[in-house]
Amino acid sequence: MAMAQAVAIDGVMRAADGTPLKIALARAQRREKIKAIGLVAPLFGFILLSFVFPILLMLYNAVYDPDVAENLPATVTALRDWDGMDLPAEEVYAAFVGDMKEAQKSRQAALVGKRLNYELSGIRSKVIATARKAATLDSGPYKDAVIAIDKVWGEPETWATIKRSSSVYTPFYMLAMLDMRQGANGDIEQVPEERRVYVDILKRTLGISLLVTLMTLVLGYPVAYLLATTPQRFASILMIFVLLPFWTSLLVRTSAWMILMQDGGVFSQFLGITGITWLLNMLALTDGVPQLFKTRFSTIIAMTHIQLPFTLLPIYSVMKTISPNYMRAAKSLGGKPFYCFVRVYMPQTMPGVAAGCLLTFILSLGYYITPALVGGPTDQMISGFIASAINTENNWGKASALGVILLVATLILYYVYNRLIGIDRMKLG
Amino acid sequence: MKKLTVLLGAALLAGTAMIAAAPAQAGDEITITSWGGAYSESQRKAFYEPFIAAGNKVTEAEYSGEIAKVRAMVEAKSVTWDVVDVDTKTILAGCAEGSFETIDWAKLGLDRAKFIGSDVTDCAVPNILYSTVAAYDTTKTAEPANLFEALFDQVKYPGKRALQKNPFVNLEWALMADGVAPEEVYKVLGTNEGVERAFKKLDTIKKDVVWWTAGAEGPQLLADGQVVFATSWNGRFYGAIKTDKKPFKIIWDRQAPDWDWWAIPKGTPKLEEAYRFIAFASDPQRMADQTKWISYGPANTDSASKVDPALLPDLPTAPDNLKTVFYPDPVFWGDKFDELNERFNAWLAQ
Numbered sequence: 001m002a003m004a005q006a007v008a009i010d011g012v013m014r015a016a017d018g019t020p021l022k023i024a025l026a027r028a029q030r031r032e033k034i035k036a037i038g039l040v041a042p043l044f045g046f047i048l049l050s051f052v053f054p055i056l057l058m059l060y061n062a063v064y065d066p067d068v069a070e071n072l073p074a075t076v077t078a079l080r081d082w083d084g085m086d087l088p089a090e091e092v093y094a095a096f097v098g099d100m101k102e103a104q105k106s107r108q109a110a111l112v113g114k115r116l117n118y119e120l121s122g123i124r125s126k127v128i129a130t131a132r133k134a135a136t137l138d139s140g141p142y143k144d145a146v147i148a149i150d151k152v153w154g155e156p157e158t159w160a161t162i163k164r165s166s167s168v169y170t171p172f173y174m175l176a177m178l179d180m181r182q183g184a185n186g187d188i189e190q191v192p193e194e195r196r197v198y199v200d201i202l203k204r205t206l207g208i209s210l211l212v213t214l215m216t217l218v219l220g221y222p223v224a225y226l227l228a229t230t231p232q233r234f235a236s237i238l239m240i241f242v243l244l245p246f247w248t249s250l251l252v253r254t255s256a257w258m259i260l261m262q263d264g265g266v267f268s269q270f271l272g273i274t275g276i277t278w279l280l281n282m283l284a285l286t287d288g289v290p291q292l293f294k295t296r297f298s299t300i301i302a303m304t305h306i307q308l309p310f311t312l313l314p315i316y317s318v319m320k321t322i323s324p325n326y327m328r329a330a331k332s333l334g335g336k337p338f339y340c341f342v343r344v345y346m347p348q349t350m351p352g353v354a355a356g357c358l359l360t361f362i363l364s365l366g367y368y369i370t371p372a373l374v375g376g377p378t379d380q381m382i383s384g385f386i387a388s389a390i391n392t393e394n395n396w397g398k399a400s401a402l403g404v405i406l407l408v409a410t411l412i413l414y415y416v417y418n419r420l421i422g423i424d425r426m427k428l429g
Numbered sequence: 430m431k432k433l434t435v436l437l438g439a440a441l442l443a444g445t446a447m448i449a450a451a452p453a454q455a456g457d458e459i460t461i462t463s464w465g466g467a468y469s470e471s472q473r474k475a476f477y478e479p480f481i482a483a484g485n486k487v488t489e490a491e492y493s494g495e496i497a498k499v500r501a502m503v504e505a506k507s508v509t510w511d512v513v514d515v516d517t518k519t520i521l522a523g524c525a526e527g528s529f530e531t532i533d534w535a536k537l538g539l540d541r542a543k544f545i546g547s548d549v550t551d552c553a554v555p556n557i558l559y560s561t562v563a564a565y566d567t568t569k570t571a572e573p574a575n576l577f578e579a580l581f582d583q584v585k586y587p588g589k590r591a592l593q594k595n596p597f598v599n600l601e602w603a604l605m606a607d608g609v610a611p612e613e614v615y616k617v618l619g620t621n622e623g624v625e626r627a628f629k630k631l632d633t634i635k636k637d638v639v640w641w642t643a644g645a646e647g648p649q650l651l652a653d654g655q656v657v658f659a660t661s662w663n664g665r666f667y668g669a670i671k672t673d674k675k676p677f678k679i680i681w682d683r684q685a686p687d688w689d690w691w692a693i694p695k696g697t698p699k700l701e702e703a704y705r706f707i708a709f710a711s712d713p714q715r716m717a718d719q720t721k722w723i724s725y726g727p728a729n730t731d732s733a734s735k736v737d738p739a740l741l742p743d744l745p746t747a748p749d750n751l752k753t754v755f756y757p758d759p760v761f762w763g764d765k766f767d768e769l770n771e772r773f774n775a776w777l778a779q
Contacts, residue, residue: 107527114522121768122619125760128525195768197775263655293655294639377594377640377777393767394496394522 055407061400065170067115068162071108072099076166079159084185088159093142096153100134118172118395119161119181126150160184173401198385202405205381208299208371209364213311213357215304220312220356221349228319246309254370257302261293261374268292299375303367310363311356318352354421362410382406458486459702463514465491467668471722472514476710483709485702496523503528503695511699512706513692515553517759520690524552530693530700537708544711545728545746546688549759553690554707555728557719560684560745561598564666565658566651567676575753576682577606579658581634591650591659594640596773597766598660598685598757603630605683605755615761624769628776640777651677667724667743679743681750685757688728720744 013021069076074095082088103109113127133149147154164182165172175181175188179196183189190196223242227235245253260266268289271277280286292298322345330340368383382402389399461477463469469491477487490510492498496519502508515523523529529552534541537554541547546555563579565572573579573586580590580602592599601614607630609617617623631638639656641647647661648669663684669675691710693703709715716727717735726746727736733746741747745754 107525110522110525110527113525117764118767122764124764194775195771197771197778200775200778262653264653372642377774391493391495393770395767 058400058403058407061396062173062404063169063171065115065165065172065397066168067108067111068165069168071103071106071112072096072162072166075099075162079163079166082159082163084156084160084163087143087154087156090141090143092159093146093153094140097134097137097142097146100131104131104135115165116158116161118176118398119165120152120158123152123158126152157184173397174404177398177401177405198402198405201380201382201385202409204379205365205406206409208296208303208367208379208381209361211300212303212307212364213361215300216308216311216360217353217357219304220308221315221353224312224316224319224352227316228322242309242312245305246313250306251369253306254302254373257298257305257370257374258293261298261301263289263291263293265293294374294376294379296375296379299371299379302370302374303364306370307360307364311360314356314359315349315352318349318355322348350421354417358414358417361413365406365410457699457702458488459511459699459706460488460490460509461512461514461706462490462492462510464493467664467723468725471719471725472710474722475715475719476706479715480706480709485706487706494519496528499523499528499694500526506696508694508697510694511697511703513694514556515690515692517549517688517690518763520550520553520692521759521763523692524550528695529553530695530697532693533704536704537711539708539711543730545730546756547728549688550690553692554711555688556691556710556716557689557723557725558686558728558745559689559725560663560686561593561660562663562666562684562745563658563660563680564648564651564677565680566654567678569654570657572678573658573680576602576680579680581606581630583634583637586657588657589637589639589655590634591639591641591647591656593647593660594642594777596769597762599631600624600627600769600773601685601755601757602683603627606630611683611755614755615758618761619765624772628772631776648675648677651675663743663745664724671724681745682753683755684745684750684753685755686726686745687757687759689725 015021015024017024019027075092078092078095079088082092100109103112109128109131110124112131113124116127117124130146130149130153134146137145152158164186172182176191177198179191179199180188181191223238227238227242230238262268268277271280271290277286277289280290281288326344326348327340330344331337335343365381366383367381368387371379371381372384382405386399386402386406389395389402461472463472469489473489477489481487492513494516496515499510499513500523502510520529524531531551532554539554544555545558549555563576565579570586573582578585580592600618604614604617604623604627605611607626618627639650641650641659641661644662644665647659648665650656651659652669652673652675658680663679666677666679670677691707693700693707697703711729713727713729713731714735716729717732717737719725719727720736720740724740724743726744727733728746733741733748736744742749744750
């Protein structure tokens with residue numbers, strides 16, 4: 001009524017209280033928007049603080065390298081003109097002695113030593129000793145005096161390393177985690193063969209995750225189909241078998257696998273009783289009782305068990321929504337059951353398969369405790385090395401760089417996945 | 430900028446510790462931080478309780494050796510831990526980085542020469558010695574003549590061996606088994622050829638090694654009959670022998686001891702009290718008493734005669750056990766751990 005009146009007066013639509021409808025609407029929408037933002041804000045803030053900020057800090061830490069630049073400022077400046085061919089000039093040594101005296105006073109020499117030690121193994125204690133002794137050098141010439149303290153200061157490589165680490169930002173950690181380094185002349189080269197570990201670890205992490213994902217898919221798909229197609233009464237009972245382990249702590253399940261898999265444990269006795277051990281020995285695949293515990297095999301089995309519900313449940317929930325009419329229609333059009341299943345049913349489950357596999361794959365990349373307890377020394381994944389970089393080596397640059405590599409690997413995968421399948425087609429349930 | 434990052438990063442680690450320890454600032458009580466578990470229990474019985482009975486106040490805190498927490502406190506100039514029980518690696522790094530007070534032995538009223546290993550660092554008082562040792566099950570395995578026979582003689586002792594997944598001590602033992610004199614070990618290991626030689630020796634048993642990471646695994650693998658010899662820290666085997674009544678025997682030959690230390694974070698407002706506690710806890714009788722609750726050796730040489738004779742043979746510091754002791758070089762490992770650990774991991778993956 002009111003609106004009709006308002007239009008009648010000046011051609012502007014008005015709300016009941018007389019304000020133009022446009023303004024009233026905008027006002028109402030703004031209120032809704034504020035309400036919505038208010039509701040989302042806690043989560044947004046939480047994610048910002050607990051997820052975005054730490055990741056940014058990690059990215060920063062992977063290239064941040066202040067120890068040399070901040071503690072040897074004069075040396076770094078003096079080295080700027082050094083050609084890198086021969087030993088640096090007297091001024092560099094004089095600056096170095098000054099920096100060392102200062103570092104000794106502020107107790108920062110150990111940090112310089114620790115940082116240089118990553119590249120020149122064994123130099124840490126020499127830096128600390130030099131800082132202590134530098135206090136006794138009152139006047140020049142410093143060059144010979146410093147070299148007399150330790151002959152490491154008479155090697156151009158030492159100074160090249162200092163010069164290279166003189167920026168506050170460094171590619172060192174990222175390169176090191178790809179088994180590469182900057183050579184004496186600044187070129188990027190591979191580290192010596194006996195120190196190449198990290199590329200193998202990355203490959204291993206991706207390989208294990210892929211295998212676990214495939215295993216869960218092969219095992220989980222038929223079970224999901226069974227669950228989705230059995231009458232509700234039986235399905236709920238079967239569902240308990242899937243969910244019960246899902247609700248059990250990861251650590252408990254891992255420990256259970258330790259007991260099952262250990263030598264002389266349930267698993268190896270089973271192999272003995274059923275004659276599988278005998279068969280394997282006959283086929284010359286094993287020699288004696290097969291080793292299960294602390295192997296890749298047991299790692300994959302335990303991880304598959306833990307990840308199975310993560311793959312299965314999204315597939316199940318998608319299958320639940322597929323109407324049986326499609327299959328009936330396909331069959332009524334003359335399709336053989338297998339053909340119908342592959343051509344009609346399976347494509348409809350793809351969003352669930354994709355979601356389940358992606359979930360399992362990404363979760364598997366971060367596995368830490370299960371490979372540590374059930375796996376052998378060659379089954380440890382990236383997370384294990386991140387933990388030891390932080391806890392035992394106190395090397396946050398390395399830990400961050402490994403984290404960045406894991407993050408990048410995940411993002412690349414996500415990208416490929418998106419191009420192949422499309423993220424909008426993913427259904428978690 | 431640097432301070433900011435250190436603080437931001439360290440705050441993640443230290444936040445909880447600071448909150449937990451904050452009430453300790455009230456009154457004149459001191460906060461003593463140690464490793465928890467049976468070890469803290471032994472310190473509580475031997476030191477904290479008598480110290481409290483003598484009219485002092487003590488708050489206990491726990492950590493897992495994260496030096497980052499101590500550094501964060503010192504940098505933020507808000508030190509809430511007054512005395513910390515640290516391991517050798519931590520004290521050497523922390524002392525060089527200025528996180529701990531330099532110890533004034535005269536002020537403590539202690540004779541530095543009487544403490545085993547007191548010359549390793551200026552920032553701490555050695556408190557106990559624990560040792561990496563091998564052990565075997567006497568009901569299943571005959572006594573080996575020495576450590577090297579146990580670890581490397583697969584003809585006489587076929588079967589698996591459990592070793593720590595760490596280059597530390599394993600490389601030294603391999604070199605000594607290969608004929609390097611103990612005093613030459615670090616000279617040899619400092620060269621590329623020496624490292625290769627150690628790995629070559631370990632190659633001979635590689636397929637028979639079960640690598641452990643947690644200290645409890647060694648005794649467990651031995652108890653399960655998975656291995657013929659296992660290494661671990663002597664207290665772990667002692668616990669299995671005394672508490673779980675396992676028929677294990679420790680091989681003390683070439684035991685590799687390490688220390689735990691009392692240290693004072695730099696800038697604590699309770700410096701006097703911290704000194705008073707360390708002096709109190711370094712009393713020979715009290716250090717001897719600690720062995721009643723844990724089988725680690727008192728670093729004070731005066732304690733040896735005061736230890737219950739029944740307990741003495743189980744300590745790393747018992748004279749008989751020290752006959753062929755091998756002291757690992759903490760400075761060498763401070764320098765070389767990163768490199769050797771990478772090579773060790775690469776070797777494992779081969």
